[in-house]
Amino acid sequence: MNNFKRIFSFIIPYKKYAYLNIFFNVLYALFSTLSFMSLIPMMQVLFDQTKRNSIEPKYTGIWEFKTFAEDYLSYYITTTTDTYGVGHTLSIMVAVIISIFLLKNLSDYLALFFITFLRNGILRDMRNAMYKKTIDLPLAFFSEKRKGDVIARISADVNEVQTSFLSILELAVKEPLTIVFTIIAMLTISVKLTLFVFIFIPVSGYVISLIGKQLKKQSTKAQEEQGIFLSTIEETLGGLKVVKGYNSEAYFNRIFTESTERFFKLSNNIGNRQNLASPMSEFMGIMIIAILLWYGGSMVLLEKTLNGAAFIAYMGLAYNILTPAKSISKASYSVKRGNAAAERVLEILDQQNPIVSKENAIQKETFDSSIAINNINFKYEDEIVLKDFSLQIKKGQTVALVGQSGSGKSTIANLLTRFYDVHDGTIAIDNTNIKDMNLQSLRGLMGLVTQDSILFNDTIKANIALGKQDATDDEIIEALKIANAYEFVKDLPKGIYTNIGDSGNKLSGGQKQRLSIARAVLKNPPIMILDEATSALDTESEKFVQVALENMMQNRTSIVIAHRLSTIQKADLIVVMQKGKIVEQGKHEALIALNGMYNKLVSMQSFE
Incomplete structure (x- = not known):
């Protein structure tokens, strides 16, 4: 009863x-x-x-x-x-x-x-x-x-x-x-x-x-x-x-x-x-x-x-x-x-959701100066992933996070978007703790392109318009052009109204990823997070997608989690991570000159 x-x-x-x-x-x-x-x-x-x-x-x-x-x-x-x-x-x-x-x-x-x-x-x-x-x-x-x-x-x-x-x-x-x-x-x-x-x-x-x-x-x-x-x-x-x-x-x-x-x-x-x-x-x-x-x-x-x-x-x-x-x-x-x-x-x-907006949470519509990650600690159950991690990302910078698998790169993306919450320390946008911000407005500032192209069994237009439901056909076509995707979409039988099948399985890996980028472009957020966006692609597809990414990152703050180091050589700051800590940071040339962990990773990939 x-x-x-x-x-x-x-x-x-x-x-x-x-x-x-x-x-x-x-x-x-x-x-x-x-x-x-x-x-x-x-x-x-x-x-x-x-x-x-x-x-x-x-x-x-x-x-x-x-x-x-x-x-x-x-x-x-x-x-x-x-x-x-x-x-x-x-x-x-x-x-x-x-x-x-x-x-x-x-x-x-x-x-x-x-x-x-x-x-x-x-x-x-x-x-x-x-x-x-x-x-x-x-x-x-x-x-x-x-x-x-x-x-x-x-x-x-x-x-x-x-x-x-x-x-x-x-x-x-x-x-x-x-x-x-x-x-x-x-x-x-x-x-x-x-x-x-x-x-x-x-x-x-x-x-x-x-x-x-x-x-x-x-x-x-x-x-x-x-x-x-x-x-x-x-x-x-x-x-x-x-x-x-x-x-x-x-x-x-x-x-x-x-x-x-x-x-x-x-x-x-x-x-x-x-x-x-x-x-x-x-x-x-x-x-x-x-x-x-x-x-x-x-x-x-x-x-x-x-x-x-x-x-x-x-x-x-x-x-x-x-x-x-x-x-x-x-x-x-x-x-x-x-x-x-x-x-x-x-x-x-009855499940309690720990990640919700506070009462009277701050509505933030713009990104003005910097993202500050201060002394954060995080673990998945018993596995410690980040230890006393700090990083400053200024507006307009492209910051790349590199390191071996399990070093905590993707965790940073999960914490910035509040898919998970930090256990200690703070993450702030323009000196506002993201836990004090309205959750929708926080995620509204960010675009996300993941390693796996997450698409839905619907039309190309519906998939791209997720972040902007009232987008016109012209806006969608413009986003597709920036994402280097319109060249294959225009040849499809119904253009942007073509259904792409379950998980987009009617398209190739490179085509799916370019649609994911077009979705982020249409949303037009000030902060872009790219979580190993090219790691699952072949060399030819990677070139198309890399051009699309460079188009998208112009005049934006970008956080790039990279497996292929060739894609991030132009980054303003490269952060080398190992076991949840920063071991090196700087520009590509300076890190090569250090002859440390980054140089070793580049040499291994060059050899491959």
């Missing part, structure tokens, strides 16, 4: 549908009970058991309402039969019964009609909230989580909450009210018989509850397993070239089939427990009906304390309890499964 309370906030926007659903469920429960009660007078007329009463009764108060209703009904049947005949009386009764059943089913339909809006609205809002939370969370969160598991939570688990967990809404109103109204009707027919029945109901309830005890635990395992095999699909499709290139299809197929086998066994256990709920509750119900037939039959035939028509209606009412009781037992198992899904959904929604 605690999870349901937390999900309840998603119900509030749709409360009018919830109220309408409750209203029509109340009517359904009422007409469901009346449909059986209306059979009593008809059967009394059929079997000529109606008590004759030609004197119209007088209403004397609520406590005498049952007696008044019985007397008035017998008065109406007596007078109508005497005046128009028994056939006419039966016709009226049949018409009343049909009307009650029509109203019962109409109420059921309208209750389901309104709850559909509520269920689907919650499904939409939860998915939107999950997706928004997912893209707001820092990169560190996804280094620990499988992407497939997050996808499973947004798709399958949210759907499970909608279909299973929200059955509480039906459970809380429709079925219990049907049972309550039915029991009231049964008590009006025979208190003695009803009390006798209710000695056995708790016993059957206890037997049914034993079935569902392990359901939540198994449901959680099944949902986790679903996350694992979705992850395997996502990773396999992302790395299909490697899978095929290393003849690893059998290995990945084994991993996937092992996961689906575990899911198969868990699903069977869950399904079989759920499937047992309905026949078990029905069997227990029939046991109660059998006891009723024995005890009630003796009241009709031996004790003569109950008439036959009332007993038949009573049996109908007793059976009327079975359907909602079965629904409640099935729904209670669904709730257990939905509860497991709700926990996984809420785990994402």
